[in-house]
Amino acid sequence: xxxxxxxxxTGERAVDLFRASVxxxxxxxxxxxxxxxxxxVAGKRLSQHHLxxxxxxxxxxxxxxxxxxxxxxxxxxLAVLMGxxxxxxxxxxxxxxxxxxNLISGLFLIGERPFSVGDIIKIGNTTGEVLSIDALSVKLxxxxxLFVRIPNxxxxxxxxTTLTRFxxxxxxxxxxxxxxxxxxxxxxVLMAVAETNTLCLDEPAPLxxxxxxxxxxxxxxxxxxxxxxxxxxxxxxxTAEIKQAFDAAGIEIPFPHRSLYTGEATRPFPITIIAxxxxxx
Amino acid sequence: MHxxxxxxxxxxxxxxxxxxxxxxxxxxxxxxxxxxxxxVGEWQLVSxxxxxxxxxxxxxxxxxxxxxxxxxxxxxxxxxxxxxxGFTPLLADRSVVIRPRQPVFLxxxxxxxxxxxxxxxxxxxxxxxxxxxxEVPMLALSDTxxxxxxxxxxxxxxxxxxxxxxxxxxxxxVHRAITPLTIRNAAPTVLPLDKVNLPVxxxxxxxxxxxxxxxxxxxxxxxxDSDMAALKIDAAPPADAGKVSLLSGPxxxxxxxxxxxxFSLLFGV
Numbered sequence: 001x002x003x004x005x006x007x008x009x010t011g012e013r014a015v016d017l018f019r020a021s022v023x024x025x026x027x028x029x030x031x032x033x034x035x036x037x038x039x040x041v042a043g044k045r046l047s048q049h050h051l052x053x054x055x056x057x058x059x060x061x062x063x064x065x066x067x068x069x070x071x072x073x074x075x076x077x078l079a080v081l082m083g084x085x086x087x088x089x090x091x092x093x094x095x096x097x098x099x100x101x102n103l104i105s106g107l108f109l110i111g112e113r114p115f116s117v118g119d120i121i122k123i124g125n126t127t128g129e130v131l132s133i134d135a136l137s138v139k140l141x142x143x144x145x146l147f148v149r150i151p152n153x154x155x156x157x158x159x160x161t162t163l164t165r166f167x168x169x170x171x172x173x174x175x176x177x178x179x180x181x182x183x184x185x186x187x188x189v190l191m192a193v194a195e196t197n198t199l200c201l202d203e204p205a206p207l208x209x210x211x212x213x214x215x216x217x218x219x220x221x222x223x224x225x226x227x228x229x230x231x232x233x234x235x236x237x238x239t240a241e242i243k244q245a246f247d248a249a250g251i252e253i254p255f256p257h258r259s260l261y262t263g264e265a266t267r268p269f270p271i272t273i274i275a276x277x278x279x280x281x
Numbered sequence: 282m283h284x285x286x287x288x289x290x291x292x293x294x295x296x297x298x299x300x301x302x303x304x305x306x307x308x309x310x311x312x313x314x315x316x317x318x319x320x321v322g323e324w325q326l327v328s329x330x331x332x333x334x335x336x337x338x339x340x341x342x343x344x345x346x347x348x349x350x351x352x353x354x355x356x357x358x359x360x361x362x363x364x365x366x367g368f369t370p371l372l373a374d375r376s377v378v379i380r381p382r383q384p385v386f387l388x389x390x391x392x393x394x395x396x397x398x399x400x401x402x403x404x405x406x407x408x409x410x411x412x413x414x415x416e417v418p419m420l421a422l423s424d425t426x427x428x429x430x431x432x433x434x435x436x437x438x439x440x441x442x443x444x445x446x447x448x449x450x451x452x453x454x455v456h457r458a459i460t461p462l463t464i465r466n467a468a469p470t471v472l473p474l475d476k477v478n479l480p481v482x483x484x485x486x487x488x489x490x491x492x493x494x495x496x497x498x499x500x501x502x503x504x505x506d507s508d509m510a511a512l513k514i515d516a517a518p519p520a521d522a523g524k525v526s527l528l529s530g531p532x533x534x535x536x537x538x539x540x541x542x543x544f545s546l547l548f549g550v
Contacts (some may be wrong), residue, residue: 167436168426195423202425202439203378203476227424227436 020070027066034058049116049133098153102136105152109133115162122161123150168201169231171224173239176217178252183210183218189249190222193241199234201225216257292492294340294455295528297408298366306366307343311456312336313403313419317366318349324366326405327354328417338453340492357414365408370401370494371416371529372458372481378427378437381444385474392465394498395444398457399481401494404529419456427478437478444474448521458486458494461519467505477501480512482532487518487525495522 035055043051072078093100110133115121119130121140126148128140138155140148163169177186187208194206207223222242226234246253300306305318312333318325327349377399387393400420406413428434445451451459460479466472484496498515514535518525 166432167434168431198421198423200423202380202423204426204431225426225431230424 016073016075020073023066023070023073027063027070030066031059031062034062047113047116049110053110098151099136102152105156106133106135106137109138109152109155114160115165119165120163122163123155123158126150127163164228167228168204168225169228170204170207171226171231171235171238173222173224173242174211175220175222175242176214176254177220177246178254179218181218181251183220185249186218186220186251189245189251190220190242193238193245194222194224197224197234197238197241199226199230199237201227217254291342292340293488293490294342294492295368295370295488298342298344298368299364300344300366301364304344304346305349307345308368309337309341310368310403311338311340311419311454312400313417313456315403315405315417316349316351316354317405318354319364319366320348322358322360324357324359324407324414325349325354326357326415327351330421333420333456336454336456338455340455355415359407359412361407361409363407363409367406367408367411369404369406369529370419370458370486370488371404372401372484372486372496372532373399373418373422373438374402374482374532376427376435376437376478376480376482377422377440378425378476378478379440379442380476381442381474383444385444387464387466387472387474389466389469389471392463393446394461394463395442395446396448396451396459397440397442397444397462397477397479398451398454398459399440399479399496400456401458401486427476453491453493455492458496459522460484460496461498461521463498463500465500465502468503469505472503483514483535485518485530486528487522488528489522489525491523493522494528495519495525 035058038055038058039051042054046054068078071081115130117130117132120127121130126140126142128142128146128148131139131141131147135152137149137151140150142148175190177183190208191206194200195202200206201224204225206225207221209221209223211219211221213219224234224238243253245251294308294310298306300317300319302319302321305316308315308317312331314329314331316327325348379397379399400418400422402416402418404413404416422438422440425437425439426434427437443450460481462477462479464472464474464477479499481496484499487495487497489495495518497517498519500513500515502511502513504510518527
């Protein structure tokens with residue numbers, strides 16, 4: 001072993017080392033060039049995310065080729081290296097099952113594109129803006145300004161709602177009115193509220209659905225459409241306006257009613273009314 | 282009191298105004314109530330909307346010495362020395378979908394001209410150098426969606442019309458620009474005019490001597506055999522308007538592709 005050491009410094013070895021170094025430097029240069037070429041050729045046709053992916057791919061493929069050539073110059077046998085790499089891959093594969101699963105899920109996610117950077121998505125109880133879609137995870141910023149990392153595997157397995165895919169959204173309001181109210185009058189009041197609210201879209205028209213006879217109220221679903229950005233302002237404004245309009249029209253929003261019986265179907269509780277002044281006496 | 286007699290109750294309210302330092306210009310322009318105060322080194326602005334039904338038909342401008350009475354104004358810091366203030370009416374930044382109040386039908390082979398009015402936006406600017414302070418819609422318009430489904434389509438503003446075809450019947454309103462819309466139905470079937478998508482960002486605003494605002498005429502022709510409708514925007518202001526001056530150009534340049542649109546994209550049928 002020690003006998004071999006001086007061999008490294010012999011002229012021939014030094015030339016090999018020099019060649020390998022030049023190959024490595026060239027490799028980095030060409031890889032960067034390939035990455036820029038991808039940007040120039042496909043810059044306008046691909047999304048930001050796909051572009052980043054292809055640029056990285058081009059960079060590492062070119063670099064890997066040059067690294068392999070450099071290793072050959074140094075006298076390494078590629079066949080042996082590949083074999084060793086194969087064994088290593090199996091070992092690493094077992095050790096990093098979760099990461100690998102996330103990586104593959106990430107590839108599917110990029111292929112499927114259910115959302116992109118800047119979209120607002122909802123996964124389980126987490127709602128936030130997508131900051132980045134990476135190989136292993138997706139990073140979100142929630143509305144209370146927290147940074148949330150969600151593994152790609154979770155995204156593939158669970159239900160993901162993209163809130164910003166379409167330009168308009170529907171707001172479903174569930175209302176109850178007292179049994180004494182005329183449903184047609186309620187409908188007219190609600191439609192008038194929707195018409196006067198400028199955030200509420202005229203088309204698609206507001207939807208009025210009578211959902212049933214509830215325990216204490218006539219149950220109604222009133223659905224209105226809004227521009228995506230106006231969804232929250234509409235939710236706040238229209239509920240206040242409905243309450244005002246109901247109050248103005250004398251429409252009652254009931255609270256739960258309970259009737260108590262003594263057990264015998266028709267006989268009420270025996271109640272004695274004590275007059276105020278007689279009690280004072 | 283009135284340093285600038287030309288600015289008081291002039292029908293042509295879009296003409297340049299002079300507001301010396303320490304003075305306030307109060308305007309009632311249709312449904313928009315606006316007050317602009319020129320303070321030392323800044324301009325102060327406050328605007329309100331009144332109900333369209335209660336809006337006066339003639340503009341009222343009053344210049345007086347003194348500050349704004351309303352304290353909810355916005356301040357625009359300005360180092361210039363100019364007193365010049367300008368109001369420019371612009372059309373809305375999105376198309377307006379207009380629905381007639383009663384169902385309107387156009388039988389086969391018929392042609393009609395309807396006078397549609399759409400609310401304008403007011404650009405308030407200083408004249409030297411020309412700086413825009415603010416754009417205020419003169420009437421808050423409701424949003425609407427115009428498209429075949431909730432996935433495809435475009436966001437528009439919505440408007441209601443009486444679909445008047447006699448100019449004399451069109452009420453005089455400061456905050457609206459009138460567009461003569463000529464529709465010709467060359468198809469063999471009756472054309473229901475449930476709603477019409479008026480591409481106002483492609484139109485210019487003209488001011489007439491009587492204080493009315495106009496746009497170029499728009500003509501739509503429903504072809505005899507296809508679902509396409511040809512949309513044509515006249516180059517000149519309509520003859521009905523009389524002598525007019527150009528106040529603002531279109532917000533969007535008209536593309537050749539925009540000339541012929543799918544019929545459903547214009548009429549929503």
